[in-house]
Structures are given as C-alpha cells and as structure tokens.
Amino acid sequence: MNGIIGLLGGGAVDELNAVLVALVKGIQSVGVPAVAIAFSIGGIYHIFGGPEGTRKAKPWYIGAVVGLLVLLGAGSFSTYLEEKMEFSEPTTGTKTSSIIQMQKNV
Template sequence: MESLIATGQAFLEWLQMPAVIATAIAFCIGGYYLIFGGEQGRQKAVKWFIGGVVGLIVVLGAYSLANSISSNIKF
C-alpha cells in the first residue's frame, strides 16, 4: 500500500511543473486577447485567466490533499 501512495504522490509532484507551464501559457493567451481582442477579447481573456487559475488550484490542491491523507490515515 505504501508503494501505491508513493507512486501517487510522485505522479502529482511530476504533474505540478506542466500545470505551472500550462497556467503561464493560459495567461499569455489571455493577455493576447486582452490587448488585441477588443471588447470580445476581454471576455475571452477573463475565461482564459479563470481557467488557468482554476487548473493550477486543482493540481496543487490534489497534491496537498494526497499529502494530508497519507500522513493522517494509517492502514
């Protein structure tokens, strides 16, 4: 069971860096829409910004949840 938990934590650690990169890309795309998109671009930009932040929170929250569960629950 310990190896399964360690594998899950290692996977979530690995997933954090691509999530940060994807968030940066989402912010760049949102910034492009914000600067060059006019009124409709601003609406699209807000969606990109929110999507990037929510995605990053989900990935970082999953890692935090996995750490707290593994440290508090004993099998």
C-alpha cells in the same frame, strides 16, 4: 501466499502511496507551466483583442485559476494523506488475522 500477507501488511500499499504522490508531483510540474501559458494567452487576447478582447480573455483567466486551484489542492490533499496514512499488522481475533493465519497454515 506471501503476496497476500505482504499486501495485508502494508508494503504494497506504501509503494502505491509513493507512486501516487510522485504522479501528483509530476502532473504539477507540467500543470503549473500550463497555467502560466493560459494566463499568457488570456493576456494576449485582453491586450490585442480590441473591443472583444476582454470577453475572449475571461474564459482563459477563469480556466487558469480553476486549474491552478485543482493542482494546488491535489498536492495538498496528497501530502495530507501521505502524513495521515499508516498501516499496521492486524490484531488477533479479527477476520483479517484469521485470513492471515489460514494462509500461513496452508
């Protein structure tokens, strides 16, 4: 009974939000070095690959740029959602408040 009221009140949602933000930051801390490694591999192909080096390096460069954009975009998006999300108690007369009242009466 209290679990439903707490869930509708926003406590669990705030915790979920904090977990997801921490997850995005953790993925970024692993992803940024991975992007650097991808650029390095592309550079090695480019420098030491001979005539075919540029052709072999291009997918590494493109993949690194796309990955970096995804990582930075996810971080910006999660920061935006964290700032904009807010949860409040439902007002009287709504279906949600009726459910809360029913749970309290039971």
